[in-house]
Amino acid sequence: MSSLIITNGKILVGKEYVEGNLEIINGAISRIGDFQVDRNKLKVIDANGQVVVPGxxxxxxxxxxxxxxxxxxxxxxxxxxxxxxxxxxxxxxxxxxxxxxxxxxxxxxxxxxxxxxxxxxxxxxxxxxxxxxxxxxxxxxxxxxxxxxxxxxxxxxxxxxxxxxxxxxxxxxxxxxxxxxxxxxxxxxxxxxxxxxxxxxxxxxxxxxxxxxxxxxxxxxxxxxxxxxPSAIGAALESDIYSEIICDGFHLHPGIVRLIIKVKGDEKILAITDSIxxxxxxxxxxxxxxxxxxxxxxxxxxxxDGTRAGSTLTMDRALINLIKFTGRKLEDVIRFxxxxxxxxLGLDNKGEIAVGKDGDIVILDNKLTPICTVVKGKIVYER
Incomplete structure (x- = not known):
């Protein structure tokens, strides 16, 4: 586990954006907001005003x-x-x-x-x-x-x-x-x-x-x-269970994506790739x-026999498609x-930007393309 600071970011905390910095110490988020950065102690990534979201x-x-x-x-x-x-x-x-x-x-x-x-x-x-x-x-x-x-x-x-x-x-x-x-x-x-x-x-x-x-x-x-x-679909939609959705434009019509989200509610949608x-x-x-x-x-x-078999989808493309299909904002669909x-999965330490959570972070450009990915404070990808 590593430590670093992301500066000058537009950090998505819940559904709100916090302008400023994000500090990760020993793999966990320790501070978010407008605080003094000691550039001599920790590695610094300048987000340059880009959006910082959970991984x-x-x-x-x-x-x-x-x-x-x-x-x-x-x-x-x-x-x-x-x-x-x-x-x-x-x-x-x-x-x-x-x-x-x-x-x-x-x-x-x-x-x-x-x-x-x-x-x-x-x-x-x-x-x-x-x-x-x-x-x-x-x-x-x-x-x-x-x-x-x-x-x-x-x-x-x-x-x-x-x-x-x-x-x-x-x-x-x-x-x-x-x-x-x-x-x-x-x-x-x-x-x-x-x-x-x-x-x-x-x-x-x-x-x-x-x-x-x-x-x-x-x-x-x-x-x-x-x-x-009603079949398994009816049981899945009516009940309180989670529902995986493949938003590649092949597996589900955008209208069906909107229907599933409307019926299930934001807390029960799992965007997946099913990628091959x-x-x-x-x-x-x-x-x-x-x-x-x-x-x-x-x-x-x-x-x-031509049966559809998995997808060529990636998660960054799934995010873009969700926004396109639903007309909703990044901050609304990111939890999917x-x-x-x-x-x-019962993981209390992941899935959102908050103090004490794992430092799993993605910095997105204005086209929502990842430019930097951080896992527990370690940079694992830079464009």
Missing amino acids: FIDIHTHGGNGIDINHASKDDLNKLSKFFASCGVTSFLPAILTDTHETMCKLLSEIADAKEEGTDGSEILGIHMEGPFLCVQYKGAMPEYLIQDSSIENIKDYINSSKNNIKYMTISPENKGVEELVAYLRENNIVASMGHTGADYNKCLSCINAGVTSSTHVFNAMGTLHQHR MAAGLSDGEYKLGVNDIVVKEGDAQLVS LTKNQANV
């Missing part, structure tokens, strides 16, 4: 910049952390796509080791497991032959392999044995998120009552919303776990990328 937290990403999480080594994860830092991300959950039991255990161990050793860019907070306890009907890009029935024994293997670093898991409410699984995830402080599901409204509400607290990329890989069959290794790169052929992917005009699809993620 973005991506809780659902499968990779970027040529790196696929399901094939990533510790070195790959470190390179990925530096790419994410350039997009304003200060922390993230690598998301493991459904794979063989052995491969997932190996990946969980690899990510846990990378987290323990630390990265040069964005901080790894833990792991998101997207599967394997899903449903075949709405598998999306999940390989059908690797989808399993819920298994407490298998989840024990996954938790042990991860050294207790699984923080979030996507499950399908209709998966056999899911109620027992949800209870077990809660006991182990793992967020249960429902997704890739064709379960009916009542089944989804039953799982929510049992402890499901989020919905994975709501509206995508779910049964459609119908006036007689093609994020940050040009159109072409890529991999997503065991799948072959083709990206056309920025839209990622399975080569086999920061504080809400910290809240769903």
Whole structure:
């Protein structure tokens, strides 16, 4: 953990801007506002009147910049952390796509080791497991032959392999044995998120009552919303759970983005990327776990049948799109990328600029492009 001072910034504290300085000592924010700066004691970054916001937290990403999480080594994860830092991300959950039991255990161990050793860019907070306890009907890009029935024994293997670093898991409410699984995830402080599901409204509400607290990329890989069959979408919107949204312009129409926010309220929206290794790169052929992917005009699809398969979105672009889609201001939507993620993961030390919180900071230019990213007081990206 490091110490530094950001000067001459337009610092976003809650929904208000504070003109002045921001001091980070030993990784935590210690002072905000108009105070005397001793340039001889701490490293100084001149924000030059630019906006200073909390660092973005991506809780659902499968990779970027040529790196696929399901094939990533510790070195790959470190390179990925530096790419994410350039997009304003200060922390993230690598998301493991459904794979063989052995491969997932190996990946969980690899990510846990990378987290323990630390990265040069964005901080790894833990792991998101997207599967394997899903449903075949709405598998999306999940390989059908690797989808399993819920298994407490298998989840024990996954938790042990991860050294207790699984923080979030996507499950399908209709998966056999899911109620027992949800209870077990809660006991182990793992967020249960429902997704890739064709379960009916009542089944989804039953799982929510049992402890499901989020919905994975709501509206995508779910049964459609119908006036007689509200499906998982209806249960997610009506209940008090969090909802992930992919704001790339492909997965959700801007009107649907506005609808979700209006219904759920600002405190329950989780902007995610669901990015694949093609994020940050040009159109072409890529991999997503065991799948072959083709990206056309920025839209990622399975080569086999054209099913949309993750995205090429980055978090800085998600912020710009949210403002464009909603017509709202930066200070209104910033929590969709920061504080809400910290809240769903139960992290009191992240997600906002306040004294005592981690010094996870992004400085944005007038086009909302990151020009400097700071993780716990350490500069991890400068444009």
